[in-house]
Amino acid sequence: MNATGDAIAAVVAAHGALRRQRLLRSGIGGAALLVALAASSWISEVRPDRLVEGIGGALDYLDRTMPRATGEGVVADLREWYWGLGRWVVLLLDTVVIGALATLMGATAAFALSFPAARNLVQSASLCFGTRRVLEFARAVPELVFALIFVFAFGIGPLAGVLAIAIHTTGSLGKLFSEVNENADHGPIEGLRATGAGWLQSMGFGVVPQVLPVFLSYTLLRFEINVRGAAIVGFVGAGGIGQELYLVIRQFIYPDISAIVLLIIATVTAIDLVSERLRHAVIGRENLS
Amino acid sequence: MTATESADAALRIAHPALFGPSPATRRLRAVFGALAVLAVLGAFWRTGFLDATRLWQGLGKLGWLLQFMLPPAHNGWLLDFLHALAETLGMALFGTALAFVIAVPLGFLAARNILPLNLLRFPLRRGLDGLRGIDTLIWALIFVNVVGLGPFAGVLAIAAADIGVLAKIIGEAVENADRRQIEGVRSTGAGRLQTLRFGIVPQVSPVILSNGLYFLESNVRSASILGVVGAGGIGQELSDRIRINNWDEAMFLILLILVAVWAIDTMSASLRMRLIGRASTRHIGDKRPSP
Incomplete structure (x- = not known):
């Protein structure tokens, strides 16, 4: 070979x-x-026969939520289907208000905490560590758990929902904001320090103008998520359309289920579209400057 | 009027932009600012924040709760809690797997370069959009009605909510697959199935794998709260404990959830790194603000 x-x-x-x-x-x-x-x-009790039964049951359920044609014309049928439209629209507005207010409060708190949580912007390592752990806790506990606790403390109603979503928002936005802060250009900070500016001044004039457009776009993104969350926290009594949806699902009022779910999807989609345009406008301005 | 003042006035008229916003713009801004403040106040009023007694009493109650929460304790329920935690993890894993088994073929069908028939693809995509629009917790509530209380409802809810998103992601990955690789395979005389296997699948599988791990992480979070509506897992124990005022056990369960979520995230991150390399661990937070 x-x-x-x-x-x-x-x-x-x-x-x-x-x-x-x-x-x-x-x-x-x-x-x-x-x-x-x-x-x-095994532990989640899934068996092939139950799987088939479950899928069949789901299709049957879907069929039952479809509005019935009564033969009195499309308009009459629609009116019958959306008989509670006025009340539902008010509840949807409440849901959007819950999402918006929670976003505003959460973003404000996240803004304040994102500076001590940025490793390169503070001297004290323990302050940074502590802030980060607080943000982590706020982020890791699910919204619905906070909502359960706040409904117990503040009673049934949107107040509990706003607080629950605001705390979760503080955690998730605070993390994102602090990462943006860490990536900010150090030149302006050093320049300001050289003129004798204190910590607050060098943050306010050196970092904030750099990071604000990114903060805004993250906040809008979070707003979209929070409107979805606001539609859910009602399940445990924290206000908005979720409370009504929970009721009609639990009481097997089938046509109302589809009517409300479609309204939620329409609202969420509309808000996504508006917020996306706003975000592009914000980012566009950032690219220009 | 002195000479400097009149020169100043002339400059103001000639170059209004240099002297800041005009009075009209300022008025407009003030009006918008006032409206924004009013809107925020209205939102505070509508959601009950202006009710000082309620707020104060609620805060007091919260402080009282916190005292009962610490120190967290399991009071002898540890084995039940661990079983509920295992149930949560099982629901998340099986739900994700079920969603994948259904979403992968649907995703390929929803891609333009696989199914060129608009007539079929359009309703498929709208159907997937509909699935995606409904939250996991709503699905859980519905499936509790369909198959009864327990973790099985949670599995179905997780799968139903994920199929839409997953199929969309996979469909987009298939549509974005590099054409040159597909043409290269086809030029060797490969048939349709072979082109799929050697031209498209190798490009799509990293996307599928990394998303599988992401979805598993997020589903562990979802599965931990589905029990609130009766769909099994640790959320059921937690909402029961909150309802009967056992706050030290509730806190113990919250901490248990946090540890489990953290462990799954860490494991999944290291797996992702080994399977697809460092590049995919980049996330949205890495985006630098442009200078």
Whole structure:
């Protein structure tokens, strides 16, 4: 056998070894996934027959929520379907107000906390550490859990919803804001320090003008998420359209379910569209300056 | 009027923009500012923030709650709590897997370069949009009605809410697949299925994998609260404890959720790094503000 043959054989052998190694690794990964899936299907009580039953039941449910044609014309049917439109629109407005107010409060708190939470903007490491842990806690506890607690403390109504969403917003926006702050250009800060500016002044004139457009666009994005959240917190009694939706689902008033869900989807979509245009306007201005 | 003053006035007339906003603009801004303040005040009033006694009493009650929450304790329910936590993780994993099994073929069908028939693709996409518009918790409430209380309703809710988003992401990834690679495979004489397998799937699979892990993380969070409406998992224990005023156990459960979420996030981040490399760990927070 010549040298070329040896080289080819070596390459083929190495290739085979690599292939076997990859096969083994994906085999182990796949087996682990299968075991995990089997365990989760056991613990979450999933069985094939129930799966089929569940999908069939869902289709049946969907069919029942469809509005019925009574033969009195489309307008009469629509009026019958959306019999509570006036009340629902008021509740939807409440939901949007909950989302907007919570966004405003959360963004304000996040703005204040994002400076001590930025590692390169404060001297004291413990202040930074403490602020970050507070933000982490606010972010990690689900909105609905805060809502449950606040409904207990402040009673049923939108107040609990606003507070719950505001705290969660503080956590998630505070993290994003502090990361933006850390990436801000240090030149203006040093320039301001050189003129004798204090910490507050160098933040206000050195950092804020750089980061404000990004903050605004994140806040608008959060507003979109919060309107969705505001539609949900009503499930535990924290106001808005969610409270009504919970009621009609629990009382099996089928046509109302589809009517309200469609209204929520329409509202959320409309707000997404408006907010997207605003965000593009904000970012556009940022790119110009 | 002195000479400087008249020169100043002339300059003001010649170059109004240099002397700040005109009185009309200022008035307009003041009006808008006043309206904004009024709107915020109205929102505070409508949501009950202007009711000082209620606010004060609520804060007092909150302080009282906090005293009862600390120190957190399981009071002998630890095994039940751990079982509920396992149920939550199981719901999240199986729900995500179920969503994937359904969403991958739907996503391929929703891509323009796979299914060129607009007539079929349009209703499919609108249907997926509809699924996406409904929150997991609404699905959970509905499935509790359909299949009864328990974690199975939670699994179905997670799957139903995710199918729409996942199919959209996968469909977009398929549409954005590099054409040159597909043409290269086709030029070797590959058929439709072979082109799919060797031209498109290798480009799409990293997207599918990394999103699978992201969805798993987010679904662990969702699954931890679905129990509030009766769909199983640790949320059920938590809302029960809050309803019967066992605040130290409620706090224990909250901390348990936090630890579980943190552990899953850490595991998933390291898995993602090993499977698809560093590039995909970049997230929205890394975006630098432009100078």
